[in-house]
Amino acid sequence: MKGASLAARAAVPVALLVAWQAAVGAGLLSKDWFSSPAGVVQAFRELNDQGILWGSVAVSLGRAFLGLFLGGLAGLATGIAVGLLRGAETALDATIQMVRTLPHLALVPLFLIWFGIGEESKVALVALGSFFPLYLNTFKAIRGIDPKLIELAKVQKLSRFQLIREIILPGAMPGILVGLRYSLGTAWLSLIVAEQLNAQSGIGFLTMQARMFAQTSVIMACLCLYALVGILADVLVRSLEKSALKWHPSART
16 A cells, blocks of 8 residues: 555656656757756766765755754744743734744845854844744644643642643644644745855855856756755654654544
């Protein structure tokens, strides 16, 4: 059954790749505008032979996961505080929601002024994008816990710390992990924007260099790298989610 499911999932992507290659081969798509899958594979080989492929991936991953760690940790901590304390919600939530509506691109000039054109501005942009999904999902997950469980904790005379450790955090964990998945996706999207900020290394740097020389195949190879790393990271988080939530009904489906 698993093999059949995997084949079914792969059928549409494979069909699209075949159609893409056929369209380029038939001249329906210009090679100058839209490289073929074979051209993308060749670009990967050339980048690998030049010794810049995996180093660029490593640099981009470092930026993405440092920003995810900083922004996600801040979002998790703030979500827990706002979810548990009404006073924190009153003081913080409206401001956070206001900042959340600002598009990333609008903040790029400010980030360049504040952090310069080095790594700090890139990591900060990724961290900002990672903050909001974890904050929102953590906040809503805590507020969505069944009040009967809170009453049960009071009957059992659990301390505040025990209530948070044994009732609130386990109950909110499914929502927190969903927030982590969203934060991971947003971090990767933010990285694409961040690496346009005078990067001297990373996948975005390769993309900008290829644009200058009109190397369509390299540009599309870089886009494929972004997509592949993004989906692999999502699969990793989904595996973590299933492992951590074996007790939850959603993990059994």
